[in-house]
Amino acid sequence: MHELSIARSVIDLAVKNCLDNGHTAIEKIILSIGAASGVMPDALSFAFDVIKQDTIAAGAVLCINAVPVSGVCSDCKGEFASCDGPFIINCPHCDSAAITVTGGFELDMIEIEVK
Ligand SMILES: [Zn+2]
Numbered sequence: 001m002h003e004l005s006i007a008r009s010v011i012d013l014a015v016k017n018c019l020d021n022g023h024t025a026i027e028k029i030i031l032s033i034g035a036a037s038g039v040m041p042d043a044l045s046f047a048f049d050v051i052k053q054d055t056i057a058a059g060a061v062l063c064i065n066a067v068p069v070s071g072v073c074s075d076c077k078g079e080f081a082s083c084d085g086p087f088i089i090n091c092p093h094c095d096s097a098a099i100t101v102t103g104g105f106e107l108d109m110i111e112i113e114v115k
Helices: 002-022 041-049
Strands: 026-034 062-067 069-073 081-082 099-103 108-114
Touching: 002 026, 002 041, 002 108, 041 062, 062 081
Parallel strands: 026 062
Antiparallel strands: 026 108, 069 081, 069 099
16 A cells, blocks of 8 residues: 555655744645546545654645546547546547547645644
């Protein structure tokens, strides 16, 4: 379950940021997670709640922005986005398989709210 190590990295980074700026507690962490990143948001939330204990993020809420997979079709030049699954196989416009995935791999910390 690699969500555990991701949650630990997120909390470590947030704690360091918070302390470096003279704050003592983290209230909220907002992450952006792409549907193709391979990260399960539910598993990450669970891991976050376990790892945050005994840190200054113990009272923090984790908010996850789900980013859809997006892409562009080489045949019809159509652009598309989908939240349905981690991978898109065919263009939803013309059913071509000649697609390039352009987004959905994100795993970014967007915002940390501190006390
Ligand atoms: Zn197409």
